[in-house]
Amino acid sequence: MVAYMNVVNNMLFRASLSHDVDPTTAGISVTNHPMNRTHIQMDRYLLYAYVPCFIVHLSQLFQLLDRFVVIVPRI
Numbered sequence: 001m002v003a004y005m006n007v008v009n010n011m012l013f014r015a016s017l018s019h020d021v022d023p024t025t026a027g028i029s030v031t032n033h034p035m036n037r038t039h040i041q042m043d044r045y046l047l048y049a050y051v052p053c054f055i056v057h058l059s060q061l062f063q064l065l066d067r068f069v070v071i072v073p074r075i
Contacts, residue, residue, distance in 0.1 A: 006030045 006028060014023040037045065 010027050
C-alpha cells in the first residue's frame, strides 16, 4: 500500500510542476521502517510462536514415555 501511495503522490506532484521543470528530476522518496512492538504485541507474538512448539514437544515426550512404560498384567 505504501509503494502504491508513493507512485500516486509522485504522479500528482509531477503533473503539478511548471513546464520549465524536468519531471524526471523531481519526485518524492519514501523510507518505510517497522516500528518497535509494544509489550502487549510482544507477549502475543511469543504466545503464538511458542505454544504450538511446546505442544509438539510435549506430544513427542509422551510418545517417548509410552515406549518405555511397560504395563505388566497382574496374575
